[in-house]
Amino acid sequence: xxxxxxxxxxxxxxxxxxxxxxxxxxxxxxxxxxxxxxxxxxxxxxxxxxxxxxxxxxxxxxxxxxxxxxxxxxxxxxxxxxxxxxxxxxxxxxxxxxxxxxxxxxxxxxxxxxxxxxxxxxxxxxxxxxxxxxxxxxxxxxxxxxxxxxxxxxxxxxxxxxxxxxxxxxxxxxxxxxxxxxxxxxxxxxxxxxxxxxxxxxxxxxxxxxxxxxxxxxxxxxxxxxxxxxxxxxxxxxxxxxxxxxxxxxxxxxxxxxxxxxxxxxxxxxxxxxxxxxxxxxxxxxxxxxxxxxxxxxxxxxxxxxxxxxxxxxxxxxxxxxxxxxxxxxxx
Amino acid sequence: xxxxxxxxxxxxxxxxxxxxxxxxxxxxxxxxxxxxxxxxxxxxxxxxxxxxxxxxxxxxxxxxxxxxxxxxxxxxxxxxxxxxxxxxxxxxxxxxxxxxxxxxxxxxxxxxxxxxxxxxxxxxxxxxxxxxxxxxxxxxxxxxxxxxxxxxxxxxxxxxxxxxxxxxxxxxxxxxxxxxxxxxxxxxxxxxxxxxxxxxxxxxxxxxxxxxxxxxxxxxxxxxxxxxxxxxxxxxxxxxxxxxxxxxxxxxxxxxxxxxxxxxxxxxxxxxxxxxxxxxxxxxxxxxxxxxxxxxxxxxxxxxxxxxxxxxxxxxxxxxxxxxxxxxxxxxxxx
Numbered sequence: 045x046x047x048x049x050x051x052x053x054x055x056x057x058x059x060x061x062x063x064x065x066x067x068x069x070x071x072x073x074x075x076x077x078x079x080x081x082x083x084x085x086x087x088x089x090x091x092x093x094x095x096x097x098x099x100x101x102x103x104x105x106x107x108x109x110x111x112x113x114x115x116x117x118x119x120x121x122x123x124x125x126x127x128x129x130x131x132x133x134x135x136x137x138x139x140x141x142x143x144x145x146x147x148x149x150x151x152x153x154x155x156x157x158x159x160x161x162x163x164x165x166x167x168x169x170x171x172x173x174x175x176x177x178x179x180x181x182x183x184x185x186x187x188x189x190x191x192x193x194x195x196x197x198x199x200x201x202x203x204x205x206x207x208x209x210x211x212x213x214x215x216x217x218x219x220x221x222x223x224x225x226x227x228x229x230x231x232x233x234x235x236x237x238x239x240x241x242x243x244x245x246x247x248x249x250x251x252x253x254x255x256x257x258x259x260x261x262x263x264x265x266x267x268x269x270x271x272x273x274x275x276x277x278x279x280x281x282x283x284x285x286x287x288x289x290x291x292x293x294x295x296x297x298x299x300x301x302x303x304x305x306x307x308x309x310x311x312x313x314x315x316x317x318x319x320x321x322x323x324x325x326x327x328x329x330x331x332x333x334x335x336x337x338x339x340x341x342x343x344x345x346x347x348x349x350x351x352x353x354x355x356x357x358x359x360x361x362x363x364x365x366x367x368x369x370x371x372x373x374x375x376x
Numbered sequence: 377x378x379x380x381x382x383x384x385x386x387x388x389x390x391x392x393x394x395x396x397x398x399x400x401x402x403x404x405x406x407x408x409x410x411x412x413x414x415x416x417x418x419x420x421x422x423x424x425x426x427x428x429x430x431x432x433x434x435x436x437x438x439x440x441x442x443x444x445x446x447x448x449x450x451x452x453x454x455x456x457x458x459x460x461x462x463x464x465x466x467x468x469x470x471x472x473x474x475x476x477x478x479x480x481x482x483x484x485x486x487x488x489x490x491x492x493x494x495x496x497x498x499x500x501x502x503x504x505x506x507x508x509x510x511x512x513x514x515x516x517x518x519x520x521x522x523x524x525x526x527x528x529x530x531x532x533x534x535x536x537x538x539x540x541x542x543x544x545x546x547x548x549x550x551x552x553x554x555x556x557x558x559x560x561x562x563x564x565x566x567x568x569x570x571x572x573x574x575x576x577x578x579x580x581x582x583x584x585x586x587x588x589x590x591x592x593x594x595x596x597x598x599x600x601x602x603x604x605x606x607x608x609x610x611x612x613x614x615x616x617x618x619x620x621x622x623x624x625x626x627x628x629x630x631x632x633x634x635x636x637x638x639x640x641x642x643x644x645x646x647x648x649x650x651x652x653x654x655x656x657x658x659x660x661x662x663x664x665x666x667x668x669x670x671x672x673x674x675x676x677x678x679x680x681x682x683x684x685x686x687x688x689x690x691x692x693x694x695x696x697x698x699x700x701x702x703x704x705x706x707x708x709x710x711x
Contacts, residue, residue, distance in 0.1 A: 117606075129492045131504060135468040135685040137530070137541070146533060148541050153604055153683040154465040160503040163467060171681065171689060173536025175618060183536075195473065197484060199514040204473065204486055265491040270451040270510045272490055323493040346512065347488045350471040354486055354512060 051205035054191035056108025092227035099255035102213025103239030109190035118174030126240030141188030209348040213261035246326035247333035264342035279344040284314030285363035288340035293328025297337035387532035387542035392444030393580035431567035435594035439578030442544035454517035545688040550600035564707035585660035605679025621698040622677040626653030630672035
């Protein structure tokens, strides 16, 4: 499991290079073929027993920001990459650009507020300790990425960190490659870019590989907290991998969905069916690009798209176990 | 001593009101190393560092405690509810990791926020209060009890060359400044009888410093605290970081001493800023002034950004210049 290391790498949408290098370094000697495509997707092939193709994907990018302006007082304005609730970013440490300049997302002291003050990205500024525009410009430029600072921590049963969505999926794919499975299909492991900004990476992989079917490994929402009504949760932590029947832009292939459920049942792997259709995954893009039947399996997670998300280690292990069993079988 | 390093170490220590001992202990050790002083921890928990002299009795005060959270209720699973004391915007607590101080050591918890995918318009528009927050305890949740305190899990770091970001710089910046002042005094022949008071319990209701002031009964009390920097307040002058110590003026301050220290700052070419106060300064000064038969007081503030958040920001130069001004002022016996 590489989740802690992966979570700590800055890799907001469009700036996945460091994540890609980390993954490539760990897997390159264990695959039959590896390439970085024109968009920056990392594709690795491990050959199987039959001449049919499976593509399994996870996205390398995480939500974050891009520098949109440098203000006269040396503060940095930012706009989000991916969906972020502005209420979760105040008082956070960030890392900016290739020079890894440190900053703090400032917030107005409570003493000076008049009643409740709403937060919006227009009035959020990053403080890099510069007091003039010119000074800030020597460190940061418009277009630089802004990532939440590394904060991953492994607890007894849990992992917390900024980018578990979808480094969880990346780590599972790496574990699948390194575990030396007796793969049934020629399996293309695709670590894709820019899922969070509109599913921009997976389509070109599907086009290039033209697989017979695809599996998307995600880190998904849960909502299993005391503030949210239990009947509106989408999944729960500690209850095993989440198998998605349908989400925005794609209804899972019936055969693949039923197969995944059957494998989980036969092997006593706890699993759950996703209870909400909110959110989309690369399965939607793959469907549009090549019409490839897809399956979405996810690690349930709390507080994704924030600087601090949580997964349960047993869910990670059970997701890995279920996928390990699927990858060695004839599915279609 | 390296002011920056001392400040970072102080910021990383946890000392909620009433639980300041780790901070007090650290300051005591540093003080005893850098100057010939006598130290005492009083019944209330205040650390009093005395640099003995024959002259006028001058006491300097900096509170050591920080804002914190308290575990208030157990929910299902490993979830708990929290509240605060010390005045914290609930929004800056969201998506933070907190260190919960349990009887069996530190447990880490995350103050979570529902994923945006699952939010409806009502949740998106909601004004979050502490009643809406919950903490997801990720270590030894069985050992967490109602009443346990929690602090921000932020580690201090250098923000650019001159600034430090970290928690509890309110008021550890003043603590570090007083330690540096103590060290600078080694260069002077000092006649005054000087007490450095590192006090407890400012954030929960200002009870620490006032007890120490009663005990010491100084001829002059100088309080060091932080103030809002780099933010425009209607009808107030803009106080800026990097522009030197802030000399507070208002009914809690003795005007004669105010003029003396202001004139001295001019003489020493120490840049200073003046901050007016209305009825209250909301610092220990307000209470020290009316202790016993009354004590002449001064309030000096260090400008700070983002007060009571996980990463407050101060300029090191402001601290150094404050210490320089204070050391001359003390060496001259408060003249």
